[in-house]
Structure formats: C-alpha cells, structure tokens
Amino acid sequence: MLEQNELKKAGLKVTLPRVKILEIIESNPDWHMSAEDVYKELLNRGDDVGLATVYRVLTQFEAADILKRHQFEGGKSVFELISKGDHDHLVCIKTGLVEEFHDPVIQERVAAIAEQHGFDLTDYSLVIYGISDQAKNKKK
Amino acid sequence: MLEQNELKKAGLKVTLPRVKILEIIESNPDWHMSAEDVYKELLNRGDDVGLATVYRVLTQFEAADILKRHQFEGGKSVFELISKGDHDHLVCIKTGLVEEFHDPVIQERVAAIAEQHGFDLTDYSLVIYGISDQAKNKKK
DNA sequence: TTCAGTGCAAACGATTTGCACCGTA
DNA sequence: TACGGTGCAAATCGTTTGCACTGAA
Numbered sequence: 001m002l003e004q005n006e007l008k009k010a011g012l013k014v015t016l017p018r019v020k021i022l023e024i025i026e027s028n029p030d031w032h033m034s035a036e037d038v039y040k041e042l043l044n045r046g047d048d049v050g051l052a053t054v055y056r057v058l059t060q061f062e063a064a065d066i067l068k069r070h071q072f073e074g075g076k077s078v079f080e081l082i083s084k085g086d087h088d089h090l091v092c093i094k095t096g097l098v099e100e101f102h103d104p105v106i107q108e109r110v111a112a113i114a115e116q117h118g119f120d121l122t123d124y125s126l127v128i129y130g131i132s133d134q135a136k137n138k139k140k
Numbered sequence: 141m142l143e144q145n146e147l148k149k150a151g152l153k154v155t156l157p158r159v160k161i162l163e164i165i166e167s168n169p170d171w172h173m174s175a176e177d178v179y180k181e182l183l184n185r186g187d188d189v190g191l192a193t194v195y196r197v198l199t200q201f202e203a204a205d206i207l208k209r210h211q212f213e214g215g216k217s218v219f220e221l222i223s224k225g226d227h228d229h230l231v232c233i234k235t236g237l238v239e240e241f242h243d244p245v246i247q248e249r250v251a252a253i254a255e256q257h258g259f260d261l262t263d264y265s266l267v268i269y270g271i272s273d274q275a276k277n278k279k280k
Numbered sequence: 281t282t283c284a285g286t287g288c289a290a291a292c293g294a295t296t297t298g299c300a301c302c303g304t305a
Numbered sequence: 306t307a308c309g310g311t312g313c314a315a316a317t318c319g320t321t322t323g324c325a326c327t328g329a330a
Contacts, residue, residue: 050287071211090257101253109246110268117230117239119270126266128250130259190312195295
C-alpha cells in the first residue's frame with residue numbers, strides 16, 4: 001500500500017517490479033544494496049525480474065528522490081532510502097561494514113567552503129575509510 | 141633525473157614508459173588526469189606506449205604512494221600527485237572544473253568521528269559538488 | 281486499447297589479464 | 306643473460322540499450 005503511494009507520488013506507474021524492488025529496499029533499511037544484491041534478493045523470493053529492469057528501476061528511483069546512489073570504493077553503485085535522512089558514511093576496508101553518522105559542524109564547513117569558492121552547493125560526498133573494531137578483533 | 145630517483149625509491153625499475161608517464165603527470169600539476177588523458181598526452185608527444193601499460197603504471201604509482209586515485213562522479217578514475225599534499229575537492233557538475241581546498245576543522249571532525257565509531261582511520265574522501273561561478277556566468 | 285514498462289541478449293566503456301616479445305640491471 | 310616490463314588483443318565487470326512483447330490504466 002505504502003509503496004503504491006510513493007510510486008504514484010513520483011509519477012511512476014505502479015508495476016510489479018517497481019513495487020517488489022521498493023519492498024526489498026524498505027525491508028533492509030540498514031543494508032546499502034547494489035543492483036546485483038537487489039536482483040539476488042528478488043530471485044530468493046521467487047520473483048522473476050530481469051537484472052536490466054533492476055538497473056532501470058533503481059535509476060528511476062534515484063531520479064525521483066526515493067533513493068540516493070553512493071559509489072564507495074569498488075566500482076559498483078549502492079543505494080539507500082533518502083527517507084532515512086541526511087548522513088555520511090564510515091566504511092570498514094576489511095569487512096565492508098558501513099556505518100552512518102551525522103555531523104553538523106562538517107555540513108556547515110562544507111557550505112562555507114562552497115560559498116568561498118563561488119560554488120552553488122548541490123551535494124557533497126564524505127566517506128571515512130578505516131578498520132573497524134570488529135575487524136581488529138578478528139585479527140587477534 | 142628526478143623521476144629516476146622517485147622510481148628507484150619506490151622499488152620500480154626505471155623504464156621508458158614509467159619515466160614518461162611520471163613526467164606528464166608532474167608537468168600538469170593542476171590537472172586531475174585519467175588513464176585515457178595520460179595515454180592521449182603520450183600519443184601527442186609521439187611516445188608509443190600502450191593503454192594497458194598506462195593503467196598498470198598508474199596502479200603501481202598508486203601503490204607506491206606517488207599518486208592518489210579519485211573517483212568523483214562518472215565512473216572513470218583520475219590521478220594526482222601525492223606530493224601536492226593533503227586537500228579535498230570541489231567539482232563543478234556543469235563544467236567538470238576541479239578546485240582544491242584544505243580545511244583543518246573538517247579533518248579534525250573526521251578523526252574524531254572515526255574514533256567515536258571504533259575505526260582506525262585509514263583515509264577519507266570528501267568531494268563537494270556544485271555549480272561554479274563560471275558555469276553560472278555562461279548561462280546568462 | 282494504448283503506450284509505458286519489461287525481459288532478453290547484445291552493446292558498452294573502463295579496466296584487467298594472458299601471452300609472447302623486449303629492454304633494463 | 307635473466308627476469309621484470311611491455312604491447313596487443315581478448316577477457317571481465319558493472320551497467321546500458323535495442324527490440325519485440327506484455328500488462329497497467
């Protein structure tokens with residue numbers, strides 16, 4: 001139900017693939033999923049959706065401001081719900097673990113720097129790379 | 141001459157392709173070059189180096205801490221000399237213009253956030269996207 | 281009914297790799 | 306001379322696209 005409203009609001013026809021993909025992403029709010037991840041999840045659920053459609057739908061959702069695309073390192077794009085709100089990311093280079101944080105001081109500095117350089121701020125990307133506690137404990 | 145020392149210091153045999161590629165990058169300190177850019181520059185100079193070698197050499201330079209790789213948006217990697225020192229980037233989404241800045245406040249916050257989350261800070265990436273003055277003036 | 285949406289396979293662009301030859305140390 | 310380095314072409318990987326078919330409004 002909820003998905004249908006979101007889709008209509010975005011001017012997207014309510015189709016099975018779109019509803020299913022949105023369901024999957026909304027049911028994994030802590031997981032930054034790639035197109036491949038979503039595709040596999042669909043297969044797991046027995047839903048028959050082509051990989052090309054997953055890519056198309058994710059791109060449409062990004063354009064509709066339902067999802068935000070991130071690159072991190074490693075070539076592949078990952079997506080997360082915009083409704084989760086503003087935040088940046090910490091990525092563990094050993095485990096791939098992704099954590100989120102929100103820092104007003106940084107946001108303020110970013111806005112100030114953009115202005116100083118004569119840029120109309122559109123967006124910014126901040127990713128902190130490091131080795132998480134978990135990864136360190138495993139090593140011992 | 142200088143290039144030869146840099147290469148030896150990095151444990152890399154001093155070969156023609158490596159010297160030439162390093163020369164090109166050092167002679168364009170304000171240009172964030174892609175593998176393709178370097179390759180074309182080599183062709184312009186009449187040097188016959190394969191694109192595969194450019195990729196291999198750039199990757200080796202990255203591993204040797206001579207270059208830093210950035211992704212920005214658009215899929216392709218660009219490289220710049222590490223010897224230029226610490227800085228982050230502003231990228232104009234209209235023109236592709238790249239400017240650099242250095243902000244101690246942000247660096248301090250990044251370190252603090254990593255620590256709070258139990259991450260050993262390895263690196264971070266901050267890119268501010270916006271529309272530069274130049275792009276705005278063109279539009280008028 | 282109609283046209284946007286979809287599945288499939290082929291096309292793509294950036295990057296990597298296998299292999300035989302070449303040039304530094 | 307020996308072995309790492311190189312050029313070329315083929316292979317990969319994530320992603321996009323052409324086309325005929327399908328299903329939501």
